Amino acid sequence: MTNSHYIAGRWVEGQGNDCISVNDPALGQPFAEFMAASVAQVDQAVAAARSALPAWKSTSASERAAFLRGFAEQLGQRREALIALQMRNNGKPRHEAEIDLDDAIATFCYYAELAEQLPAKHRDVPLAAPGFTARTRLEPVGVVGLIVPWNFPLVTSAWKLAPALAAGCTVVLKPSEVTPLIEQAYGQIADALGLPAGVLNIVNGKAETGAALSNHNGLDKLSFTGSNSVGSQVMRSASAQCRPVTLELGGKSAIVVFDDCDVDQAVEWIVAGISWNAGQMCSATSRLLVQDGIADALLPRLQAALENLRVGNPLTEEVDMGPLTSQAQWLKVASYFATAREEGLQCLAGGKALDRDGWFVSPTLYTDVPKHSRLWTEEIFGPVLCARRFASEEQAITEANDSRFGLVATVCSADLDRAERVADALEVGHVWINSVQAVFVETSWGGTKGSGIGRELGPWGLSAYQSVKHVTRCLG
Template sequence: MTWDYAPAPESAESANLKPAYRPFVNGEFTDGAGEPLKTVNPATGEVLAEVGTAAQSDVDSAVAAARRAFEKTWGPMPGTERAKYLFRIARLIQERSRELAVLETLDNGKPIRESRDADLPTVAAHFFYHAGWADKLDYAGYGPDPKPLGVAGQIIPWNFPLLMLAWKVAPALATGNTVVLKPAETTPLTALVFAEICQQAELPPGVVNILPGAGDVGARIVDHAGIDKIAFTGSTEVGKQIQRRLAGTPKRLTLELGGKAANIVFDDAPLDQAVEGIVNGIFFNQGQVCCAGSRLLVQESIADELLDKLRYRVSTLRLGDPLDKNTDIGAINSATQLAKIRELADSGEAEGAHRWTSPCPIPERGFFFAPTVFSEVHQSMRIAREEIFGPVLSVLTFRTPDEAVAKANNTPYGLSAGIWTEKGSRSLAIANRLRAGVIWANTFNRFDPAAPFGGYRESGFGREGGRIGLEAYLDV
């Protein structure tokens, strides 16, 4: 039986979209000296707004403002007072959550259901959680008097624009640091509305500064002598460049980079539950997730049955208007990313993998890619080795637990993994052998502000979230 869903669009007017947005420096919106950019709705290709960008002079001004705030107001401020500001920001995010969710969907292309039900509640939760730590740092296990590092330069990606901002800004502020943040070139809007929230919360000038722009703005932040710590989330290639630039300098660095996660399904797994976890693991946010379960490892004896169930379930996913509350798969963030996904998917077919694509209709305009599953995949294929960052799943099989572990670890990445089995002892035994920073058992893509997140090897180093994540912003 096929269900037909009537359109259930969220109103784009809820985003309170403005024709132009500007950088935020020292508590005020300023005219950036850089070349303005136009941010585009990925679902339609239409321009949403013009955004002012930062030049070197703006970076200098933002770093100077952050330094003054650190030395005169925010750094010396008692943790109990800092916590009040963080709680205030968290409540304002909740109050404006509908506006922020719609704006995120317009600018990023993700389904409104995900922006509304996943991203925004987690954004607020991170500020609430870290507000609770602000006056307890002496008891966090880092010694009797841990100190903030100073000015943190933070560079975030386009796949979770506001959530990645929260992951970085909340712990930095809770520990007494000030921030100069660069949002992604294609998704700057919610970060600049967050700047409005900082004004609403009466955050002292200079504590948070937001500089839109392309990679050159990020490079200026990385290289600036007034920055004490860099936190970067993005591609492994850019992460390596940053690491090379900072080698030999006193700046602290944390990197959260790419991934090629293995989702391992054993023959005793609850298959229907596993199928839902597989779908969530690779098709959430159109697969544009660094920890996406993009490699499915299935025990050989159940492979055919699981693939039949999986293909049927994927065929029911609804692709289309991201503002429609019924949409499961939204738009790819940019034409550049869509071209990369197509090129890698074509390589999988050319190398001999069996390609199955959902029969869902594709909108005539915008950047869309139908959910795709590759079976008969070998480890040497590009689709099994390279991060696709799109709704493309590669399926491999295994016979024994040892083979599953060997195949799962056969990657330069090490960010996440999933294990599906009814045996708790097997989950623990396999998890101990997997070289990944985050491992889920009988679920996938579960996040909590109290749980640290991060990877190994080419997935980066350092942790975000939890008590452990505070260390990245403390001199201990």
């Protein structure tokens, strides 16, 4: 591959210092490579976005909505190719790759509808003081940088790109160097739709490219999804520029199972919360809090369910869980297995890398994990579940909230009044009750504490790319 960066409406070859190798994690082998974008090319992308901004933000809401619907339609037309690429580059089972694509399509459709509603958001503001009138306008923030992760590349970029374009912003998108290929579909779609040059720019690269974008003084806002360690660097860059930032960071989420819950149903929800995308989710419910009265019945069935998950290459096998997406992540998860052995944790299932080609690990369950254990407190980003028992509702809430993260949680109980009460008490951004992690574009996404700043999806996602202007006029 050569022309892998989309700048000012043209595909160009990378001129950076890093070579990006794109891998098939089921085989542990590269299948594509190209040069990263240089710092100068990041400058060109930002300049192109700046040049395109006046005309783009002046387009009508209906015009922008039409482009967004075009993105949705074009994603649908590329369905099989994008699903296959997700399976090959991310290691996702087919059913997961299908849901990712459907989510991306739904996101563009949703923000097309919100874009059409924007004119109604400009309204008069009643004033108590006589002799004045006031009105409010919602305007695009301007040029925004979007940095997206490797675990849900097509989806996370849609969550940022669709509302930014709907608001009238122009963008520079930096995909993860681990999964850089699928976002190129957005540049191809921009070409097919005739999106004005510079409205969407895509620069691929590693740390040098990401730092050049996050530090760039030509941005009006930056939206980042990824690790807390990189997020803190992005936040420092934003503070130096006094620039708004949205951060969607890590999690160490709890799933709370009360003793009135159906055991088999609870097992299904627990397994989904830790094995989807091989546990490589900021929302993975990796801390299991199970009430004493159900623990002895639930844990053996959970052990069996995890051991029976089919793990393999999604391109050649019918699987429930694929490999970890990168060798770096595989090594990180393996290091936690070693830590568990050092800490003497009780392992009911898994706890090891699989002896086969590629970056596979076994779905893992540790029980009676101490609260001070690194496996209980740190985000592992793999299919590693840690369990503890609790006696009372109050204890469950206290232990669930005892984390520096606050992204999501799940509550499982036949007593819906209790489930709602516990959900209200949890210090997180999203709670599921008796459900898998169904994420709808109409709802918000984001967390509290160390899980980030701001919200994506829903009307909150659009607001993140808008500024509020008031116009006050004296009638005298």
